[in-house]
Amino acid sequence: MKACSSALKARVSFNCPASWTRRGGRHPGARRRAARLRARAAGRGPACRRRLAPPVARLATSLHLLDGFLKLSGIFEQTTLEPVAREVVVMTVAVRNECHVCVAMHTGKLRELGADEGLVTALHERRPLADPKLDAVRRFTLAVLAKAGGVEDEAVKDFLSYGYTEQNALEVVLGIGTYTLSTFANRLTGAGL
Incomplete structure (x- = not known):
């Protein structure tokens, strides 16, 4: 597991998973959502007003995880x-x-x-x-x-x-x-x- 962990630490990718980008895929609007998350993580575009803290942006290696965390933390803040x-x-x-x-x-x-x-x-x-x-x-x-x-x-x-x-x-x-x-x-x- 150490090699996997080191590889993850060395690389932060903003590539979105294929399942999010395929036309006709299972996730309607997923291309736009993935693009917004990548832009927000990188601090670009209109989303940068709500730029993510660098440690949170690092989670964008998995847009599914980042999206889930942002949604869950938003819900928790409303409790x-x-x-x-x-x-x-x-x-x-x-x-x-x-x-x-x-x-x-x-x-x-x-x-x-x-x-x-x-x-x-x-x-x-x-x-x-x-x-x-x-x-x-x-x-x-x-x-x-x-x-x-x-x-x-x-x-x-x-x-x-x-x-x-x-x-x-x-x-x-x-x-x-x-x-x-x-x-x-x-x-x-x-x-x-």
Whole structure:
């Protein structure tokens, strides 16, 4: 696997898969979507106003993965979890999966949201958070990861006891899935800042 990983790290291609470009293929409008994603990743054309961060653009080696990540992260941003709680999910996944680029990017996002340095430091160091409600999110995220979703009833009850809902519990799962995809892809491609 090391050779494959090195090859991926050395090459970032913006060629779209044949299944996206064939006339009469399975994906109507896929040529335009692929072109938009490539342009956005490269910072060209009208899409460059929303240019992707370089580590995210690196995912354009697989336009399917990039498209999926962008859609999932957009959906996760619309969940009913508070913005800082969403970032606690992301940072918990990123720190656990040792994705240094994600940790750096989402540390910045936490600071933009006004999170205090104690929260950021605790997340980096895998320590309990001073805010009990946010720590419930961190603990629940870790429980879901540890049990591949099959968490004990007590862990669910604990999470719900902080005012979260069953919908929020499933939104945590969405965040875990989205950012597991991102952290794994970033590590595989050697994405850096």
